[in-house]
Amino acid sequence: MITITLYLPAILFRAAGVDFRLRPIDLAMRPKRFLAALLSVALIAPPGAFPQSRGNSSLLSLNAQSAEPPLVSGPTDIYADPIVPPDIAQGVFGVYGGAQSRFSGQSGANTSWRAPLVTQQLPDLGNGGAGSLTPQAERKLGERVMRELRRDPDYLDDWLVRDYLNSVAAKLAAAANALYIGGYRPDFDLFAVRDAQINAFSLPGGFIGVNTGLIVTTQTESELASVLGHEMGHVLQRHISRMITTGERSGYAALAAVLFGVLAGVLAHSGDLGSAIAIGGQAYAVDNQLRFSRSAEHEADRVGFLLLAGAGYDPYAMTTFFGRLDRASMSDAGVPAYARTHPLTGERIADMEDRARRAPYRQPHQASEYGFVRARSRLLQEHSSGEYTDEISRLRSEIEDRTAVNVAANWYGIAFGQMLLERYDEAAASLAQCRAAFVTGEQTEGEPARSSPSLDVLAADIARRAGRDDEAVRLAGFAQQRWPQSNAAIDMHIRTLLTLRRFAEAQALAQKETLAHPDQPAWWLYLAQASAGSGDALTQHRAMAEKFALEGAWPSAIRQLKDARDMKTIGYYDLATVDARLHELESRYKEERLDEKS
Structure with a gap:
């Protein structure tokens, strides 16, 4: 081992209000670790600690102190005044600094959202008003992200599920227009992801992903709408655009994140300081994103509740579903993915309950499609014939044990699973059972007997796959005629015509x-x-x-x-x-x- 002895004169400098004195030391280390230590000392000093950094320091300080104007969200909440979290400046919604920044030394200073946004080299789409992306640029960015998502094998290109999710979003968007919520009117595009985890996520430009696990876990359409309204609240209030813009303005926080990686590499005796730097930056980004989200979630709750009530859904659904997730996070099963990405707090749940109590009572109507799409999602999130068989057995057991929430939906799931297993005669018989239970349920509620896009499309699909050509083209044409706005019915008609050449x-x-x-x-x-x-x-x-x-x-x-x-x-x-x-x-x-x- 080579011993490097450096005799340095005593150096005194002040950083963050603390005096540091470097005395003559005898350093015995490898050159890489020595360089890492010097880099750590350079990075730990804040801007202004060295004379040559004063110019940049003033620029960064100016950026940190600049704040965006508050968002205009239309009429005030008619049910209750919004509860502003303590880490948001009073009178300002939409500008989130989180807890006191450990790097800037300023309370509420804007900090980085997510380090990968820098490392992924996203295109420079320009700035809109108030330092955020323009709606056009945000949509363009979202479309670029969607290209990659559509290539993922877990992207669920199922028109019945997509049509239903977008129909719920259309009701919520209509409520947003009626209540003048947000000055941003994106074309919402919802899609499903084959994933059993309970989660949903919003992307730039109005794209919202919903895991099949979330659809399956909800017990009513209003519960599903409460989550979709929450995600739409993030989009309408342009939280994503603000997070991206905030990340661009926090250059020093990114440098400080590099420091964590360097120190981690030195302490762990890592031979790859580049990987250590990346790990340190990612750890800081995750912590910073959580602090940001806790503030943003309050505003998304407020907007989501207004959309939920305005669209005629059960206002207590948000409290019921989020409360169930909160209880699940305390169990031995672990924290649900949605609770990890959307941190639940007692204050948030109490705020939802207070708003629900103040809302006028309405008898919510649940669309029949909800039960069929939920049962379909139970099968679509499986991957093998054995899993299909197990799910069919669970659906049948629920019917026999009288624990099925919706008997017609369970029979639909059984028919869909049997079709996937190529047991077409059994699938047709189960679908007939589904129709009988569905008609009985509708008559019990005093409504005229009717069909559903899910039922008519599945009937055509079973006939097509079974090779019953004449029946398939007749059923597919009938489904499109009955449901002219259904993309699923149109898709099935075209596929049937192609199959029949x-x-x-x-x-x-x-x-x-x-x-x-x-x-x-x-x-x-x-x-x-x-x-x-x-x-x-x-x-x-x-x-x-x-x-x-x-x-x-x-x-x-x-x-x-x-x-x-x-x-x-x-x-x-x-x-x-x-x-x-x-x-x-x-x-x-x-x-x-x-x-x-x-």
Whole structure:
């Protein structure tokens, strides 16, 4: 071992109000550890400790002291005044500093939200008013994130579940418009994730993910709506945009996070200081995010409650569901994922109970689709035939033991599971039992007997998979005719036509949907498949190009348009259209590459 002896003169400097004296020392260490120690000493001193840092210090201080104006949320809460957490400046909602910052020395100073936002090199989308992302930039960022999520095998591309979640969100969004909540009106897009954990999460631009475990755990539609309203509250109050912007303004907190990593690497005798730095930064980011969330959750609760009550749901549902999660966090089963990412406190639950007591009573109506989607989610979160069989047994046992909350929904889940196991005759028989129980339940409530998109779509799907072609196309057409706004019914009709090789009809229907909803990759894929079957190569290439463009696969999209342009049979006007679209996609691809580099 090499001994390095350094004789340093005594150095006195002041940092954070404390005098430090460095006396002559005899250091015996490896060069890497020596450099790490010097870096630690340099980082632990706050801005202004050294003469050369004064300029930057004043700039950082200016950024830390700047605060955004309060959000305008429309009329005041008609039920109760909002309870402002103690770590939020009085009179200001939406600007969260959390507990006293350990690095800035200022109470309520804005600090970093999440370190990975910097390390992931997200594109520079610019700033909107008050130092936050513009709604357009936030939506663009959300679409970029959604591209990656759709590639995940656990992304649940099930139209019945998506249609239902978005129908609930539409009711809540209508309440937000009626109550003038927030000045931001995003196009909410909800989707499901195949995950048994109880959780939901909001993304920039109005995208909200819901785990199947959350859908299954709720006991009423109002409970599910309470969680969705809470997440929509985060979006309407632009918490994500504020967190991203706050993270951009806290450069010194990020440097201090690096210090933790360096020290951890030295103390652990790590040979990889780079990994230690990353670990330290992540640990600080997690702690800071929790402090931020505790403040933001109060405002999301307040907005979510207004949406819940305004949409006609049970105002006590939020208290009931969150209270059940809170009790679950005290059990031996561990803390639910939703309680970890959305910290529950006694103050929050008490606030919800107080608001519910003050709200006028309404008899909430529960849509029949809720029970069917909940039962469907129980099967969709499974992955193997053995798990399907076990879930079918549990559903059947609940019926036999008279513990099923909704008998018709249990029979629906049994039928869906049997279809997945390719036991089509049994599935058809179980679906008949479901319809009988459903009609009986509706008549008991004094309502006329009716059907449901889930029932009609499942009937067509069973016939299609069983190879009963005539019955399948009849049921699929009937489902779309009965539910013209149901994406699930339209999707099933197109898939049935493709299965029966009726490509011309499938192409016409898919073409109509691409014109009505050009932002859905599924319709472009169906159009490409139908066009390929009918021999329309030009439409096939153009449809595939649009699908790839929506997925962010720019080289593949450009390749498809070049193939279309090079066709010998292409006409003059089609060539001009394809060429113009090709230049547009090439320009967007170049723009995104520049964003990623910057």
